[in-house]
Structures are given as C-alpha cells and as structure tokens.
Amino acid sequence: MYRGERTVSDRQKNPSQSRPRVIVAGGGFAGLAAVKQLARQPVDVLWIDQKNYHVFQPLLYQVATGLLDPETIAIPLRFCTRKWPNVRVVLGEITDIDLTGRTVTAAADSFAYDYLLLAIGSTTNFFGNGELASRAWDMKGLTMSLRLRAEILESLERAAMETPRGQIPALAFAIVGGGPTGVELAAALSHLVRHEIPKDYPELDTKRIPISLLQAGDALLPSLPPAIQAYAQARLEAQGVNVRLKSRVQHFDGRTVTLDNGECLAAPLLIWTAGVHAAPLIAKLRVSQGPGNRIEVNRNLQIPVHPEVYVLGDLTFHKDALWPQNAPFARQSGTFAARAVLNAALGTGPHPNFRYRDLGTMVALGPMNAVVYLPWMGRLSARGFSGWVIWLVFHIGALVGFRNRFAALLDWGSGLMNRRPAAGLIVSYDKEPASKK
Numbered sequence: 001m002y003r004g005e006r007t008v009s010d011r012q013k014n015p016s017q018s019r020p021r022v023i024v025a026g027g028g029f030a031g032l033a034a035v036k037q038l039a040r041q042p043v044d045v046l047w048i049d050q051k052n053y054h055v056f057q058p059l060l061y062q063v064a065t066g067l068l069d070p071e072t073i074a075i076p077l078r079f080c081t082r083k084w085p086n087v088r089v090v091l092g093e094i095t096d097i098d099l100t101g102r103t104v105t106a107a108a109d110s111f112a113y114d115y116l117l118l119a120i121g122s123t124t125n126f127f128g129n130g131e132l133a134s135r136a137w138d139m140k141g142l143t144m145s146l147r148l149r150a151e152i153l154e155s156l157e158r159a160a161m162e163t164p165r166g167q168i169p170a171l172a173f174a175i176v177g178g179g180p181t182g183v184e185l186a187a188a189l190s191h192l193v194r195h196e197i198p199k200d201y202p203e204l205d206t207k208r209i210p211i212s213l214l215q216a217g218d219a220l221l222p223s224l225p226p227a228i229q230a231y232a233q234a235r236l237e238a239q240g241v242n243v244r245l246k247s248r249v250q251h252f253d254g255r256t257v258t259l260d261n262g263e264c265l266a267a268p269l270l271i272w273t274a275g276v277h278a279a280p281l282i283a284k285l286r287v288s289q290g291p292g293n294r295i296e297v298n299r300n301l302q303i304p305v306h307p308e309v310y311v312l313g314d315l316t317f318h319k320d321a322l323w324p325q326n327a328p329f330a331r332q333s334g335t336f337a338a339r340a341v342l343n344a345a346l347g348t349g350p351h352p353n354f355r356y357r358d359l360g361t362m363v364a365l366g367p368m369n370a371v372v373y374l375p376w377m378g379r380l381s382a383r384g385f386s387g388w389v390i391w392l393v394f395h396i397g398a399l400v401g402f403r404n405r406f407a408a409l410l411d412w413g414s415g416l417m418n419r420r421p422a423a424g425l426i427v428s429y430d431k432e433p434a435s436k437k
C-alpha cells in the first residue's frame, strides 16, 4: 500500500504503483518485530491495530497489582513509527479478511495487500464455561488489568469498612492456572496483600486473607524441571499462598469456586490465567485450524493455500512443531516473516525455513526472587536473588523505549526501598468481568 492510498478503489484508480504492499495486522510482539524489519525498506507497510499502543503483556500482572504504572509497559504505535516513513498506522478493529480478494477491512475501510502478516494474537480461553467467562477476571490487556487493580483495591476498602477489628475479613482471592502468569500473579498479589496493604490499612488483618493458586495439573510451571517447580511452590507457600494441585475449577457462582472433586472454596475474586485461544476473527476465516482456533501453517509460517499470508505469534499452529504461545516465539516469527517477505518482494532469493529458538523461562516470585531456566545455556537454571538479577536485566532490556525502562527501574526501585508502590489509585473504570470487555 503506497502512502495516501486508503481503499481498494483508490488503488484501482492508480494502477501505476509498484512497491509491494504489506499489511501487518496486530501491534503485539509479532507485529512490532515484523514492522521493525520492514521499516525503511522498499515496501509500503500498513500497520493496523485496534489499540494505538503496543503492550508488554508479560508484565500486565504488575499493573494489576500496582507494582508498575500502566504507561511503563506500553508504547504508542505512532511513536515507534516516527522515523519509519514507509510505515503507516491505522487505528481500528479488523472486522474482515478476504483471503481470496487479498483485502483487509478495518475502521470501515478496505485495504489491499500483496503480503499479509497476520498477528492479531489471542484472547482468554474459558474452555466454553460461560459461567466462568462472565464472572471471573482475566488480564488479557491493559484495560482489563487496570479494572482488576481497581477491583482488588476496592475489595480491600470494602473489607476495611465491614470487618470489625480483630476479625478475619470476608475476603479471599483465587487464581486459576499454575503456569508462569498464574505463579507470578500469585507472588505479586501475596506481596501486595501481606506486605504493602497492611501499611495503609492498619485496621485490616490482611495476613489472614486467603490467596489460593489452583492448578489442574500435578505441578506448577509444567514446562520447567522438577527442582524449579518445587522451589517455586515452596516459595509461594512461604509467602502465604495456598497452592492446590490437581484442582480443576468447574463452577464459580461469583462467591464460591467448585472444584471437579466437589470441594468448594470461598473466593469472591477469581482471576483466570489458564489458557488462550485465537482472536475471535480467526474463527470466521476459511482456513485449516488447530487447537484453540490457531491457523495451520507450513514450516515457513505461511498458509499453504495462501502463501502470501504469514501467520505469526499466538495464532500459529503447525502439527509437527511444538511452537509455544509466548513472547519469544511471537518476536521470532515476526522477524522471520518480514525477512521472508522482503526476500520474495525484492527477489533476493529463497528464505531458509523458520526455526524456533527456545530462549527459556523466567518467573518472578516476589521482590528480589525469581526462577530462571535457560536451555540454550547448557540448561542453566538460577533461583532466588541471582535468578531475580537475570530476570531484572532481561525485562529492563525487553521493555520498549528508554522512558519505559527508566520508569520501570524507578517503580521497582521505590518499591524495594519501601516507598509508595507505583500505583495504588482506584480510578473509575467500567468494571466488568472478562467476557464483557
């Protein structure tokens, strides 16, 4: 798409254009990595997202628990593209993709492409349980994390009002999912409730507020070695988190969680971190799809019958490759696809097959404590303070932009020095559970 062209009909009126038109759909990890590669290259790039910013999702739990300001983990797309004259940003929800006609519809306009890099990511998967979808909270996005922060703080305010001194507050938190997100959230929530909140709510005995982490499998952090799993569990338990393994949630009535063994658990605030499926638009596309509506691709991330379409990040599925839904895969897929498009468009020869490089896993377990597992460094693992230093260096480097890195250091530093947490304001958000976003 050359600059100034907006619609298919505009392009048809002006057939002289010759630069390949590339649409990058989605401004997440995959979309950003792709656009970075395409910047300043002889292609015209249209970058579409329904939000005007890129968000660093792995730190959303820190926004939900007041450890980081929301703007620290996000960056406007137009700020990224300031120095990229061949990239145009369109803010709007993509409502249709015509794979045969090679057009994308967004913001009530239709845009033609020669190459499409599809990277619109995933949404929370409640596995068809409507009860959970309408009552549980999730953190899939900045708005939802801010609403969750408001809800956590409001529930503490209500408990402070309603609980006579010396009595246990009628409040309990439960987190579903023992993967990295659930574990990090449990540790951060426990730090907030057990260490930060008591300073401001002397009338509330927050040590006795239950925080449960419910994991369907028989270990936390299933992809990590058993020693790290055991360490993480012991660490959470030492912080007052009730870790419950083999506990699959079946019902939630808004106050009580029922497990598949019939056991009931009071938890007025239930946070769901137990899975994702492809963004809803994908279900409408007539392409072969795998688990969670992910799109089946070949080894080069292309849709076999539409090789001009590359599928990236959380949307990608290959029946023989165990590609994960995580940030490193999303970034690597975006970089690979953009290079492949440049090779094809500029006729610079074939591009090698995509190869995923597992960069490992890092999970924060509260202030100055983390577990790290790096398979590419001789299966190096670290835990405790040394793990946290690696976690810190990596996350500071991974945030986009100097301002965000500096702000994160400031927020974490002030937290460690026992100063005011980054964000403790209850700001008025339209509070609704996940499905009503």
Ligand SMILES: Cc1cc2nc3c(=O)[nH]c(=O)nc-3n(C[C@H](O)[C@H](O)[C@H](O)COP(=O)(O)OP(=O)(O)OC[C@H]3O[C@@H](n4cnc5c(N)ncnc54)[C@H](O)[C@@H]3O)c2cc1C
Binding pocket: 025, 026, 027, 028, 029, 030, 031, 048, 049, 050, 051, 053, 054, 055, 057, 058, 059, 060, 061, 092, 093, 094, 095, 119, 120, 121, 122, 139, 140, 141, 180, 181, 279, 281, 312, 313, 314, 315, 325, 326, 327, 328, 330
């Ligand atoms: C709470 C949380 C914690 C996580 N923690 C980790 C972690 O610790 N480590 C790790 O590696 N991974 C983590 N992940 C997973 C990781 O964030 C994702 O795998 C990664 O973001 C996928 O990148 P993506 O580009 O495919 O999609 P996303 O980053 O989700 O980006 C998709 C983009 O598409 C846009 N979009 C969606 N639908 C439309 C539409 N119809 N029209 C226009 N735009 C649209 C969205 O606004 C978004 O900007 C976490 C995810 C979450 C939610």
